Every structure is written in structure tokens, then in C-alpha cells.
Amino acid sequence: MEFKTGNIRNVGVFGHSGSGKTTLVETMVFESKGSQRKGSITQQNTLSDYTNIEKEKQHSIFSTPLHANWKSSKINIIDTPGYDDFIGEVLSTLKVIDTAIMTINAQNGIEVGTEIIWDYIQEYKKPTIFVINQMDKEKADYENTIEQLRNRFGKKILPIQIPVDSSNSFDQIVDALRMVNYKFNEDGGKPSKIAIPEAFKDQMQDMHNAIVEAAAENDEALMEKYFEEGSLSETELAHGLTLGISQQSFFPVFICSAENNIGSGRIMGFINDICPSPEQAPNGNLEDGSEIDCNDTDPTSIFIYKTISEPSVGTVSYFKVYAGKVKAGDELKNAQSSENERIPNVYICNGKERTGIKEYLHAGDLGVLLKLKSTHTNDTLNAKGSSHKIEPINFPESKIRTAFKANDERELEKLIKVLHTIENEDPTILVENNSELKQILLHGQGQQHLELIKYRILKVYNLEMHFERPAISYRETISSSANSVYRHKKQSGGSGQFAEIHLKIEPLNDGPVNKKDFNVKDIIIDELPWGGKLELIWCIVGGSIDSKYINAIKKGIIKRMEGGPLTGSCVQDIRVYVYDGKMHSVDTNDMAFMLAASYGFKEAFENAKSKILEPFYQLEVLCPSDITGDIMADLQSRRAIIQGMNSEGAYQKIVAHVPQAEMYQYASNIRAISQGKAKFSRILSHYALVPANIQSELIGSYQQTLSQ
Template structure:
């Protein structure tokens, strides 16, 4: 059976916006308006099609992106509903990767919020055609004009009003459309409005906005500009065509009015999506990693891209994908370009929230899902045999929060590891690290909410109780002055004995330093340490005091001790070691003797060389409303942070600071508390810096105490 809709009649939209802007409620309206559901559910009552996951119903907000679809006037609209919290940015990015139009939902009571700004960065990168939808105009604190002005301030003059409300607050029920020059009047229950002439007192404003819209459309198309100059007007079809071109080029962002809660305005928005928004074959073709174009043509070679995976209990992994070329049919065998594995498409589904609707085929431009692709993961491309096609992967952001994780019950470590592997499969923004250095399992994620969801999934899905803790800090150790030491290793037992004596000078290393003074240099080796910094090892032996064959053993001993510094057990870096004298025995000297002598001489010299603990310092950027910058700066300073400046970024302030990683634990929840969720932050490693004396002393004492307890 052929697909019900051809490529040009499939529209893919992604609902975007800050948490609480009403995306899921809008999706519910769209399904209801199209007759797919006969009763609108609600987020508050946990009855919406979109927020079907038990955790979402428990928390009252979206956590995962959802795929739904509806049919409207001869078109199929795939609706991707996304979460609004920055912790779940991975869900937003994966949905954006496969959508052809974004609908940015703005809360008319709050204006442009920080979540909106963050998401905009990604839409700008993907060059996704965008619609703005000002929602909650029925709220008494709604302010349409302020919201529009903020949108223009943040996203530029390309934000162009297509509709405005005749009234706001509880009495909101009329929308004036300046594209169609019509007023829509809704009944209290919403739904289908009456189409009326624009009232006389609104005509001047409507005509001014209509002219602004027409000029914006014409200015992006020379042919339309000529027609506009000739006639002073454009026909509705010409405006629609011009709007589509301008949206694809990211030159116009049309703005609409809504009350999703009262189902006012969603039908007109769906009509605009049908008539104006581009289908996948009207967008610029996708390009492979090698730069070759992949036309969105149902008759082309099959090619699909997996953008999301979820694990369903008792069923297996459900892979969500978009068909970028060709027609994908059940029973088809496709090649995974990443690993060369052939995958059989046994089943195809359309999604309606939690419901899976089996279909036989999906055409280019459509989005669907399949089960049990054994060797296929997020970001993989599947294509027809004999073709070489790999689409660019989604680039997920780096993590902001790190915790250590362990199972509550002893003996369940393996089960926990399997659960973590499954989590990583579903969520590429969650990074699991088995840290050899810290001897901990670390979870790197986007924030506290992200972490809470991970814990819920492990404990409810895999039945493994786990606990999170503060991770150890990867400190480094170095020295601040030169020092010398010697060590004689001598051991006599029944047979052959052990003997090796080493004289060693160690110095702080810096780039471009001259050769050691007062020593004869016989050889030099420089090592870039895997944990950062350098070790420079000099052979300064004269007169054959130690055979050259024993130098690698001395070096091995030094390296071994650098893996566990004497102050805190951390890695040692940026040290120059000169072996300048020693003794050996014709019979008893061997590699192990000189390795031990090397370890002990290095340890002794290190303790004399004014040892220094270095701590990791991170560059932290916090984006927050202006009135909250003082509180944010105060919190950063209480964490030994050095605030370096404040930059204006659109409507928000960006606070820049350098903060020790040891003090960043808990910052995510603290920031949410201080700003009521209206701020976001990101951090990246900056450098290692010396730690203050008192803190170093405390750290060293703690390390020595734990070492003594371990021996006892």
C-alpha cells in the first residue's frame, strides 16, 4: 500500500520554547482541531497525548521530545514537542535536526525568557524556518506589545507581526490577521472562529501592519518588489509564496497569536503551516559529510537518519528517524554507514505520543520509527546497498554537571553498568566515565533535573537503587623550587642481592628554560604527559657511575611516582629531572633496584622542592535577567570565583567568572533557586592554578589520614 501523503504534503514542525510557555497544550489543540482526538487533555490533569511518560505526569512538565502527527486539509503535519528546560537540550537538538519549521512559543506574561534565547542559538545554527506564536494572551498579566518588542530586540527586525489580539486578558477572544486582513472571533470554548471584517477603529493599525508585512515579503524577492511597486499591493497567493521563500532564507519570522489553553488560534496556525511552511523537498537538500547533496525525492535511493532512541520495556529499542531520500518499506534491508552492518526494517510506525500505528512505507521527508535495529544508534545513517551516504551528526553540547555514582546494594555494580549503558544509548548528552584517575564512575550531564531523570530511569526501569555523590577533584601536583636527593636501595637475601644508588636534581619545568647549570648533559628526553604538562628527563651521568642501561629503570620509577604524587595522590606535572650521579654493583645491580632508587629519590626531592597542589579552574558563563546579576555574582564569589566581567547579551546579562571546580558542586540547583529557573550556565576547563596554602594543607592532611586508614 502506497503512503497516504506524498513528500510535498508532509510538514515537519518542532514546538520550541521556555518551560511553561504552553507547547504541549498547543500540540493537544492541533490534534483536537484535526479530529485526531475528541477531547483535549491537559498537562495539569496528566491526560495530554504528549506528556504520556509517568515521570512527566508526576512532574507536570515535558522531559522528552515527542513525535505526534495529524492530518489537516490534505496535509500531514508531524509535530515534535520538546521540553523547555535547558537540562534537556539534547531532546531539542535531535528534534530540530529533523524538523523543517520551528514554532517558537512565547509566554505573553513573561516575554522572551532565557530558555527561548538558548534555543534560538540552535535554530540559527540549523537555519530552521521559524514562526513565533505568542501564547497565553488570555492571562490577565499578558502583554502582547512588550513580548513582540522583546522578540524584535532579541531576534531582530525579521520578526514580523501577522496577527495581533484585539483584547488581552480574560476577555481575549478576537485576533486580527493582517495577512488575510480578517478578524477571527472565537466563542468562549474556542475552536472554529467566525471570520469578520476588521472593525473601523482597528483598520488604521491593521493596515499599517499589513503594509509592514507586505514590504518585508517584497524586500526579499525582486519579482515581488516590482509587482509591489507597480500595484502598491500583493495578492494573497503572492504573499504566501514570498513568505515561504523568505522563511527558508531565514529573512522573515512571522508572528501569530494564541490561547492554547482555550483553543483559540491553533487552527489558523495549522492552516499557515499547510499553506506556507516548507515541506522537506522545498528546503535546501541535505548534504553528506563529504558535501554531496541528497535530494529529498521519494523516487531516490532510500536514506534515513536516526535522531533518537528510546528503550521500551518488554519490546526493545525504538529508533526514531527521518527519511531524507527514497521510500523506506517494511522488509527492506539497509546498510549502516557507520559500521557496515545490514539492518532489516521489520516494522514501520507512525507515532501518536505513546501509540504506535503500523504502516508499510514512509516517503522522503516523513518521520517515523522502527523497532530492534541491533547495531544502529543515534546519529547513524542507513542507506540502500551500494550507496555511500553519511549525513552529518547532531553535535550535542558538553556537560555542565558531574557527579559520581554507585549502586546502593553491593554486588549490583554490573547491573548498574548495564543500566548506564542503556541510558547513554537513549541520551547522548549523558556521558558515563570510568575514571581511572579518581577511581570513581562519573556521570556528566546538563543539570540537576537531567540527573534526577537519569536516577528515575535506572531505579524504575532497571530496578537498581543508586546514589549520587560529590566527585573527587582531579588535582595536579608540581614543585616551586629546585631540590636534590639521593637514595641507596640495598637488599641482601639468600641468593643475588639488590643494589642501586641514584643522585637526582629536580626543578620546576617551564617552556624554553636553559639546560641545567653545573651538570654535563649526556642526553635529554621530553614527555607530554597524558594528564597534561610535561616531564623532561636528563642523563647527566659522568664517568660511567651508572650504566646507561639502568636509566630507563630510573625513568620508570620516576614516572610511577608521578602517577601518585606525595601530597594528595594526584598526578604530577611540569617537572625536570636530572640524574647526575650514583653507584652500582657488578653483581647485585639490576633494573628493579634502580627503579626503586628512582622512586625514592624522586619522592624525597619532591618533598624538599616546595611542592604545590594545582586545582582545575573553570571558565563559567551565566546568562540571567539583569535584575538577578547581583545575586548570581554573590553566589559565584562565595565559591572562590573571580568575576571577570558582565556583558549584555540581548535582553540578558552574561556574567563571566573563573571558578575552582571543587566549588562548582551544587551550583546548578543553587542557580535555579536564586533565579527561579530563569538563568542558565555553561562551563569549560580553563587551566590549573596553584591552590592557597590553608586549603592545600587541609587537602594534604585529609589524604594522609585516608592513606593511614587504608593501611590500618
């Protein structure tokens, strides 16, 4: 069956881990008769979470696209993982959906995962529906959850339903939009409509009025009509609600028990009736800042939002049609690589089930392609006549890093190749061969993320690897000035070498260049490859050193800066005045000055009170207020310098500077302290002095390695 743009809905299901996203998606597809049986997480037979590793871990790791037909619509649903270790999957989903469904656990209310995902939903400005799930649980608390939502999201919270507490089981939902009371059987599914209990009538009418007002507010004509007549027709109401939800003017709240299949059908109905189709949703953005209209009569542009590699198939590319339409047999051109890609088949999928289709996929729809030659996540494929580049997904920087080795050293090369394949699938990991640390590092989003990669490599590629503590990139610099006069002279056999250099070094942050004592001729500033600067001040008068040797002198100094005398770490932020020297009419050359500068610099450096700097992260922790004390105490034991603390919704955000050396395995640690209720992010921010006792330890252990 072919679906036009207006009949497509794209929703993503997001929420804190364990709130019931995968279970909800399962019932949504089941209710639409898209599957024969309703699977469950415990029986490991859900449509989403179909990979062995997800079944084993019993939580989602990958985003999984599914689809379901509802009345005249095709509803594409993407299930996402709740652990923020897998945030890349959430972001690629947010990019292509038009409505976000945020599941909230009725027992726990807003959780840290809700907060984190909310920030991203806001960034993408996606219309959002809240679904309070697990209403069947004994400690489910509807009132409290609504209050929490109101406290956090304010007046925009628009409850659509309330539970009817009948003999302590959740089997009735009063719906204030439809003004009906739904009664469910034990196994859920299609409800019957029964009388609204008297006690609910007033509350329900108030809720209904609030919904109609919210709908009317988005359109002047509707507003006028509502004021004059006090009501809206069903079509007007739907139109107003679509406008309002699309503009994030309000966030409807539904309730359900995904496990018992109570309420999911009504959510599907709302998505079909009210949620924006791709043509009603805001236009997509192109890389150059312009917009792309979601229109199936324009030339075709499709965007790859996710890529995986299946050992038996090869590359599997998930795409959204941004404009035009696509069908098997088409030929498209990759805007990034300029390669042509033939499309032998177009697929749609429900978890692992892939169905090849003959019809067109129209603008707005989601599909899958296999075995593309040279196409990656974030690429755009265009038909002739178009050269669009869709704005890429901005994946976050990594949050943790580890060094690793292959258990069998001979397999290291193979291991790195496999890691690069996974890196192509998952843009939130990074494999780095760090020549400074002489280690290969794996960067990722969290301990689980890295452990999972290790596990996948073992299971799928039969390769064993182990993690090791990553080394720290210390730096050396100086805290006072020092002079040196160095003469390099070599007379062996044929031609000799001669160069003499007089220099003064000082810390770069010691104020402006000293033009009083030196006759400054030139200032050469070099950004060093490892960060920081070298400032070379050329003060030679009277030609004691020919200016043609400046480069050789600079080279000699930089070479020496690659390994400082204290710990062999790179040196940074030094100003060097070259103020005198001598040449020889025959024996002076570039090499002689390079060596003279290198040794002269070393001599001065050793007399300039050298010191060690260590890298600091700027760390942000988001945690519930009742564990702030524990988080702070732990941070203090890590030599953290707290920069600030403020509340963000129901959570506290702590900002601190923490030495990288103290952050090893922080992800596991914070999970243990907070029982998974706190999240963090960190970026390298600056270098600062290491304390004196640590400096002596570092020098001691470096000297030991030298003497070995």
C-alpha cells in the same frame, strides 16, 4: 495515505518551560482532527507528555513526535521539553525539523529558555515562527512582548496578527496576512470571520504592507512587480514568504491561547501554506562535509535521531528519511556498524500511539522502527548503492556530576548495566568509572536530569541508588628546584641490584631547558595520562648511565608521580635533569634503575616546595540583569574569579573561573537564587594553586587516612 516530499512539513515546538508547547501541540493535532478529544496538562491526558513521569511532574521530559494532516500536507510536529536539563532532546529535534516554532509566554516575554534555545536555532539556521501564547491570561501583554522581540531580534520580527481586546477576553484575532478578523467561541476551534474593527484598520494595513514587502524582498522579480503594481498575487505572496522564512530573512509572529484552542488552526494553515517542505529546506549535511539532497528518487538513507528502550518492546528508533524512501520489508545497512538491518515494519506515531504503515515514507518524512539489532542514535542506514554517513548530532558536554552507589551493594553491577542502557538512549549523560577517584560518577545536564535518572531506575528497574559528593582530582607539583643523589643497592642471596642516579627537578614552567649548566643530550617529553607533562632531560656524558636505561628511569619517575607525597594525588608539570650516576658491571638492570629513579625523584620532590593544585571550571551564567548581583555574590562565596560580564539580549552573561570543589550542587543553588530564571554551563578549564589554608586541610586529612 502516502505523502510525497513536497507535501511534508516538519516542525519542532521549542520554548521556555511552561510557555505552553505541549498544550499548543495538543490543540494543533486536535484541530487537524488527528485526535478525538483535546487533552490538557492538568488532566494528564495529552498526546505528548504521555509517560507516567511526565504526567506526575506535569512538564515535558522527552521530545515527542506527533503528526497531523492539514489539507494536502502531513505535518510532523515534535514537542520538546523546555528545561535545559533535557537539552539533548531539543538538539535531536532541531536536527530533523525544517521549521522551529518558538512559544513565548505573553505574560513573561522573552525568558532565559528562549535565549538558550535561540542560540541553538541559530547554530542550526532553522526558519523560525514565534507564537505568543497564553494571550488569554490577565497579564498577557502583546505590545510589550512584541517590543521585547524587536529589541532582541530586530527588524526581522514580522507580526502577522494582533489581538482585539473585546471586553477583556481574548476571542478575536486580526490577521494582517489574510486581512480578516477571526472571532472564536468559548471553546475555540474554527473561528468565524467578522468585520475588522475600524480602530484596527490603519495598523492592520501597515502590518499587511510590511508582510508584502518582506515577501517581495527575497526575489528580484517579485520586488519589481511590487514596485510597479504596489501589490502581489496570493501565489506570489506565498512564494516570497516561503523564500524569506527559509532564509531566516524574517520571523513571523503569531498569537494564540493554546489552552482555549484559539489560534492554533491558523498556525497549522500557515505551516501548510508557507513553511518550507523538506525539499525546499536547505540540504542535509554529511559527515565528510558534503551535502545530501532530499530527493525520494535517490537511494535510501535514513538517520536515527533518537533512541529509547521500552521494557516491553526493546529498542525504539526514531528516524528521518534523508533520501529515497523506506517501507516495511526493506533491508538497509548501518553505515557505522556495517551490519544489515531488516525493517519488518515502519511506524508513524502520535505520542505513545504507534501505527504500522504499509506505504512508503518519502524523503523528508519522520518515522519509527522497532527492535533494530545494532543501531544507535546518530547512525545512518542506507539502501544498497549508498554509503552515506549523515553528520551526527553534536550533543553538549555534561554540566554537573555526582558520585553514586547502589543502596544494596550487591546490585551495583546490575545498576551500572541499566545506566549504560539509559546512556545509549540519552547521549547527554555519561557513566564514568573513575579509577583515580575510586568512585563511579554520573555526569548529566542538571540536578533534575540526574534525579530523573534515579527515579526512572527505581520505577522501571526497581533498583535503588543514592548520590554522594564526588571527590576532587587534585594535583601536586613543585615551586622550586631540588637535587637528589640516590643509590639503590640490594645484596640478598643470589644476584644483587645496583643503580645510582643524580637528578635535579624543577617546575616545568620555569623557563627554557638549562643548557648552560647541563650537557643536554636528549629531551624526552611525556604527556601524562592525568594531564600535564613530564620532561626528562638526559644529560649523561661519559657513559655513567647507559642510555638503554632511559625508559626504566622514566617509568620509575612516572610511577612515583601517580601518587604525590602531600595528598596522594597525581603529580604534573615537572622537568627532571638526569645528569650523573653509576652502574655495576653485573648487578645493574632495568629494575634497579626504575627503583633508583623512583626514590630519587621522591627525595627531590620533598625538598622542592611541593604544592597542591585544584581543577577549575570555566563557568558561564546567563541571567536576567536584576539578579546579576545575587549571582555574583554567590559566586564570590565560591572563590570564583570573575573573567567578564556582558549583555546578551535582555540577559547578562557572566564568565568566571570557579574551583570544582566549590561547584557541588550548583545547579540546585542557582535555580533557588534565580527562581529558575538563570542557566549555566561549565567546562573544566585548568588547574591552579589551592589557597594555603585549604592546602593544610587537605594534607591534614590525607595524613589522617594514612594513619587509619
